[in-house]
Amino acid sequence: EADIYQTPRYLVIGTGKKITLECSQTMGHDKMYWYQQDPGMELHLIHYSYGVNSTEKGDLSSESTVSRIRTEHFPLTLESARPSHTSQYLCASSPQWNGDEQFFGPGTRLTVL
Amino acid sequence: AQSVTQPDIHITVSEGASLELRCNYSYGATPYLFWYVQSPGQGLQLLLKYFSGDTLVQGIKGFEAEFKRSQSSFNLRKPSVHWSDAAEYFCAVGDLTGGFKTIFGAGTRLFVKA
Numbered sequence: 005e006a007d008i009y010q011t012p013r014y015l016v017i018g019t020g021k022k023i024t025l026e027c028s029q030t031m032g033h034d035k036m037y038w039y040q041q042d043p044g045m046e047l048h049l050i051h052y053s054y055g056v057n058s059t060e061k062g063d064l065s066s067e068s069t070v071s072r073i074r075t076e077h078f079p080l081t082l083e084s085a086r087p088s089h090t091s092q093y094l095c096a097s098s099p100q101w102n103g104d105e106q107f108f109g110p111g112t113r114l115t116v117l
Numbered sequence: 118a119q120s121v122t123q124p125d126i127h128i129t130v131s132e133g134a135s136l137e138l139r140c141n142y143s144y145g146a147t148p149y150l151f152w153y154v155q156s157p158g159q160g161l162q163l164l165l166k167y168f169s170g171d172t173l174v175q176g177i178k179g180f181e182a183e184f185k186r187s188q189s190s191f192n193l194r195k196p197s198v199h200w201s202d203a204a205e206y207f208c209a210v211g212d213l214t215g216g217f218k219t220i221f222g223a224g225t226r227l228f229v230k231a
Contacts, residue, residue, distance in 0.1 A: 008160075044126065047161075047207070047221040062218075094160055104149065104211045104219055108160030 007031060010095050010109035017085055018117050025080045025112045027095030036078040037106065039094040040064060047094065053078060054100075085116045119144045119212045121222035129228040130198050138193040138225050140208030149211030150191045151219070152182055156204045164206075167191065178202070203229045 008029040017023060029036065034055045039047040039062075049062030053072040067089070068082050078097075082089055092113050096106040120143045130136050142148055149168050153161040165176025172184040182193045191208060208222040 010160075044223060046121070046223045049218060052218070096160070105151065105163055105166055106161070106219060108153075108162070110158065110160045 008095060008097055008107050008109040010093075010112050012112060013110060014113050014115075016115045016117065019084075019086055021085050021116075023082050023085055023114070025093055025095075025114070027078045027080070027109055028076050029078075029097040029107070029109075030076060031097060031099075031107065032075060033097035033107070034075070034100045035098045035104070036072065037096045037098075038062075038068075038070060038078070038080050039096065040066070041092045041094055041111070051080065085114075087116045090114060090116050119210060119220050121208050121210050121220055123206075123208055123222040123225050125225045126223070127226040127228065129230060131230050132200050133197050136193075136195045136198045136202070136227070138206050138208075138227070140191045140193065140222060141189050142191065142208070142210045143189065144210055144212075146213070147186075149213070150182075150184060151209040151211070152176065152180070152191070152193050153207045153209060153221075154178075154204050155207065155224070161207060164193070198227075198229055200229045200231065203227055 011026045036053045038051040041047050048064035050066040051070040092111050094111045095109040098106045122141045151166045152164040155161045164180050165174050167174045167184045205224045205226050207224045209219050212218045
């Protein structure tokens with residue numbers, strides 16, 4: 005069974021705050037991803053990682069940053085949140101070898117006031 | 118550039134009726150194709166995938182999809198829909214260039230009426 009966790013599930017914060025969205029997986033997957041999802045829109049890849057100490061920017065420009073110090077952990081940080089960051093953020097992981105089938109966490113719904 | 122189009126933003130079917138969700142892709146080579154389902158408040162779950170071989174692919178929860186290269190399509194079908202199938206469905210294509218990323222369609226929301 006796929007085990008990938010995201011916390012918090014819901015977050016409401018004020019403009020200018022620094023936040024970190026947590027993502028952890030227990031499957032030992034090398035590849036991890038962060039997507040931004042808005043209603044009625046396709047998922048937009050904002051960051052991904054091939055493994056420890058690897059981070060890449062995705063197709064959608066994002067003011068967030070990520071780190072990959074451990075295989076199982078891929079946190080996303082916003083240094084100064086703005087209302088335009090209001091969205092759902094999905095974390096996913098995949099093993100390197102199976103054609104990029106991805107396992108998703110439940111998501112974090114972020115609202116910036 | 119690679120892309121995925123799901124022409125229907127939402128579809129309503131009666132419980133017990135058959136279902137077909139459309140997906141068209143743009144990709145230069147033989148694609149890796151996926152269907153995912155997202156229930157409210159949840160992440161995406163893989164329903165089925167096509168890499169090669171038989172063009173009719175069976176998935177979980179009674180779903181199947183057929184790859185038609187001539188039509189650049191990968192439509193999802195189910196012969197008899199259950200109320201629990203109400204969810205958002207995403208078609209996706211694996212992009213082998215630049216390190217294998219997945220490109221998702223905008224999704225089709227399925228409503229099931231009793």
